[in-house]
Amino acid sequence: MWSPLTGPDGDEMTGLANQFSQDNPQGIRVQHVAQPQYLEKLNTAAAGGALPDMTVIRTYDMPEMAVRNVLKPMSDEALSIIGAGSGEDFPPEAWQAGEFRGQRYMIPLDVHPLVLYYNRDMFQQAGITMPTDRPMTREEFDAAVQALNKNGVAGVAIGTGFGGATLFQTLVRQNGGTLVNEEGTEATYNSEEGVQALTYLRDLKQANTPQVSGTGDPEVKVFQQQRAAMVMHGPWHLSDMQKLPFVGYAQLPQFGPEFSVWGNSHQLTLATDDPAKQAAAACWIGWLSQNSVQWAKAGQVPARQSAREGGQLESVMPPVALFAAQAEAVEFLPQVPGIEAALWAQAFGPAVDAVLLGQQQDVGAALDSAAQKSNQLLQQNAQRYQQ
Structure with a gap:
């Protein structure tokens, strides 16, 4: 095997x-x-x-x-x-x-699925209790971020690349949106739910970790160095996180009407x-x-x-x-050959990065352009794989 x-x-x-x-x-x-x-x-x-x-x-x-x-x-x-x-x-x-x-x-x-890693010591000092039987609500999360974002410590570390893109997908679906139609032939992430998701993520990043970007999950390192109180990332960081006595583990917050998590x-x-x-x-x-x-x-x-x-x-x-x-x-994409790259790696991934880094101000235009690219790639894949 x-x-x-x-x-x-x-x-x-x-x-x-x-x-x-x-x-x-x-x-x-x-x-x-x-x-x-x-x-x-x-x-x-x-x-x-x-x-x-x-x-x-x-x-x-x-x-x-x-x-x-x-x-x-x-x-x-x-x-x-x-x-x-x-x-x-x-x-x-x-x-x-x-x-x-x-x-x-x-x-x-x-x-x-993505995991919410949080600094238990910082939460305790701020008098914030992390629920263990349910996700945090958006209101609870936003209040915690605001309370913890002080004295040179970010309330939450938000990165670009993989981290930004997976949070974007999570937020789109939690808002009630989708990334692609059921047939896997047309991108749908440039919806109002998509615009709201990326706008919220951009604002969250700018208020907390505007300088954190690039490959190698630097947002995780910022959290591990106790320069941020929370980070949302993959469970493959668990082995390193378990070596740090201050780390707590929780479900991702429920930011919108639907509970969905990238995975x-x-x-x-x-x-x-x-x-x-x-x-x-x-x-x-x-x-x-x-x-x-x-x-x-x-x-x-x-x-x-x-x-x-x-x-x-x-x-x-x-x-x-x-x-x-x-x-x-965890919601999965339709099983269509090449769908993940057509949507993410070659389309909304770069668009999300451009918005989070402040290179593109118009969120709707960024997602519309990315969706157009996705649709071209999905059409090419359909011909290549004769669907």
Whole structure:
């Protein structure tokens, strides 16, 4: 099994693979191989006839790999062995993302939503209580930011790049908007909800961390250096955050009428159509899925509801338990080849950056121009992949 898990999460996966190899009664051995450029490696391996039996894959990478016949649909026998049924134990959006053109290609392993990291000492000194049974309201969040934004400390650290773009997507959906139509053929993020989202995010950044920008998640570093009281970012920072005694963990605030959080999912998929290898891989997938509460040690939220709510998560990985409810609030894009890049990397991503950095004052015009670019790319992709 290949995967893009190249950090501490890769070590956790190797440990689980070794445990299954040792314990399973069928004598199946799983070799986990982390691949830094896994999509490139998969394409090269496919051309050379040297694909692995299966791979861990990020949700939006599946359609293009399926169209290229790198990934194979799961057989009825494999699905029966995995024992996931009709997906009743998974968030509906994460489960639905595993289907493409009428066939199931993936089983969700986890969901990784954004996390609200906050400085517990600063909150206590300011007399602010972080709710643990619900998200903060926008009013509570705004009041906390204002109270904490003083003496050279920012109330919240807002960055550009990945951080800004994921918060933009979160806010659009919380406002009741969407990023793209249901068919995945037309961008919709340049709506009134989109303009409101980016305007609020720009104002928040300008009032707190106007100078923080660039790659490498500098907004996270600002928080870790206690120069900001809060930051909203991915759960892959958990291993570093846990070394800092002042860090608290919570769900993202609910800024709008809908509760939605940006996130992605690692899913398990097959690259062989050999029935025996599919069956062996299915034994491992089923075991890993059933034991996914252990995967939470990698900072990921188990996709299975039974793993999230079975009572073990609090002892296995307490920080994850504090934001695990967000797994049900992550919305996924339609499974259309190339959709994420067409919307984000090549369109609204640069537009969001331009607005947050003060290079573009007209928020509506920035999003309209980006949406036009997205629509061109979506049309090109439809022709390329013959949808």
